[in-house]
Amino acid sequence: MIDRYASWIHGQIEDHAPSDDHDAVMRLASAAEALGGGGGMIFGMAMPAELTSRAELAELRAEAIAMLERWVPRLSAGATDQLAELARRANLPLDLSERRAVHAARRQAELDERIAKSLTVDVRYSELERAIVEDPEDPESYLVLADYLQREGDPRGELIVLQLRGETDPAAYKAAQKYLDKHREALIGPLAPHQKVHDGSNDDAFIWRRGYIDRAKVSCPDDDADESAAEIVELLLRHPVGRFLRELAIGFDGQPGDGALDGVIAAISEQLAPSLRKLHLGDFEYPDQCEISWFEVGDLGELWRALPRLQHLVVQGGTFELGDIEHERLERLEVFTGGLATTNARAIASLRCPQLRHLDVWYGGEDHGWDGSIQDIAPLLARVDLPQLRHLGLRNCELTDEICAAIVTSPLLPQLAVLDLSMGTLSDEGARMLARQRDALRHLEVLDVSKSFLSNDGRDSLRGICARVIDDDQQDDDGGARYVSVSE
Incomplete structure (x- = not known):
């Protein structure tokens, strides 16, 4: 019986040769995992216990691995990642680095091409539009564009003129609002059903400026919505009124706690938003709308190159990957989480952002992801x-x-105006460390140690250490137990 079963497994391995059935590779990998473990289900059948002591076990596993190696050159990017994770877990001797490098190079080439088009030859952006993308504050560029659009019979031309006047003239502002209301359907087309945020708040989803949508919030916490947040973002970025979008906030894409914002991130990366200056991923109120640890953001790796003019990024959630942080124009980075993964902590520590002025990081607790x-x-x-x-x-x-x-010996300290150590586990001992080096902190405009674990003595030790010390909302340590303010 054992020999027959081994023969059957051999036949199944042969039947799982590379083909158009992409599920077959995972069935084959699962079989190799079971053969390596000496038990479990193999191609839908339980392995006889007697087989674990026979030489056929190792031979069959080697056959399965050899067949997997034949699959590797055919694997898609997603299948490659899936197989790599299974191989890591099952300790399968499969080298997928070359295949992953191929996919990474392909993605990078596609992204480079899209970026190049958006900045130089993309037909969506004329020379007039490109001037506004580069300097959205210059009214003259808008007026020149308005003149061009009016000659073309585009209602956005008149709206640009009216909203520009409305920035300093209340009467013109009212006229601009009236004009916008009259022509709104023609101006936004397929975006018409999404003029309110789909979260029950009845808030406006779009804020207009100089004839275009300047700021937008997209949130769809309902799985049964006609369109997902990712689809709305894609519509917005593809539509002419979204060409000069400067701020985008994303709440939910599906039920709170279910799924991630990968679709939204992919839409932003693929459609590009060359004018975008601020992006907020995870714009929700916790814990009222969702616990922070439940919210999955996704992989932000491609955004750094896809948004060349980004200045301000806010990331809020429990699960995400920041990737390799490199950006020439980023000035403000805020990462709010109940548990920062070590990979993200290291990515932040090694970020390459020469214009960065404001960095705010929540590290969180070990119960919800902090493992550094x-x-x-x-x-x-x-x-x-x-x-x-x-x-x-x-x-x-x-x-x-x-x-x-x-921090007291950090080369960063002398250049800081604000040092914020709030919401953490600062004790009197930590306060005394700062107090002993008060000369190094005297230049600070603000030292924030609120929501910590300082006694009155600890707070007193920091009095006068700099221009302003924020030390309110202190907590008791409950006999030595100290914890972060936000974890779940």
Whole structure:
């Protein structure tokens, strides 16, 4: 019986040769995993216990792995990642690095091409439009564009003129609003059903400026909605009225706690938003709308290159991947979470953003994802190549006392105006470390240690250490137990 079963497995492996059935590769990988473990289901049948002691086991596993290697050159990007995760978990000797590199190079080439088109030869952006993309504050560029659109019979031309006048003339502002209401359907087309945020708030989804949508919020917490948040974002970025979008806030794409914003991120990366200056991913109220740890943001890796003029990024949620952070124009980065993964802590510590002025990071608690140590934060404090940084927030952290020990000798400290250590586990001992080096902190405009664990003595030790110390909302340590303010 055992020999017959081994023969049957051999036949199944042969039947799972590379084909158009892409599910077959995962069935084959699962079989290799079971063969390596000496038990379980193989191609839908339970492995006899007696087989685990026979040499056929190792031979069959080797056959399955050899067949998987034949599959590798045919795998899609998603299947490659899926197989890589299974191979890691099952300790399968499969090298997928070359295939992953092929897909990464392909994605990068496609992204480079889209970026190049958006900045140079994309027919959507004439020379007039490109001038506005580069300098959205210049009214003259808008007036020249308005003149061109009026000659073409486009209602946006008149709206540009009226809204420009309305910036300083209340009567013109009312006229612009009346004109916008009259021509709104023609101006926004397929975006008409989405003029209100789909979250029950009845808030306006779009804020207009100079003939175009300037700011937008998209949130669809209902799985049964006619269109998803990702689809609305794609419509917005493809439609002419979204060409000069400067701020975009994303709430939910589906039921709170279910799914991630990967579709939204993909839409932004693929459609591009060359005017976008601010992006908020995870714009929701916690815990009223959703616990912060339940919210999945997704992989932000491609956004850094897809948004060349981005200046302000806010990320709020429990699960996300920041990727390799490199951006020439980013000035403000805020990361709010109940548990920052080590990969993200390291990415922040090694970010390459020469214009960064404001950095605010919540590290969170180990119960909800924080799994790092001071060694994952210390490299940030050792940086000497962030010349514009003035505001540093290392907040909601279980290691606040350790941060205090490191910050007093940090080369970043002399250039800071604001140091925010709030919402964490700062104790009297950490406060004394700061107090002993008060001369190093005297230049600060603000030191924020609110929502910590300071006694009256601890608070007193920081009095007068700098121009303003925020130390309200202190908590009791419950006999030594200290915890971050936001985790779940």
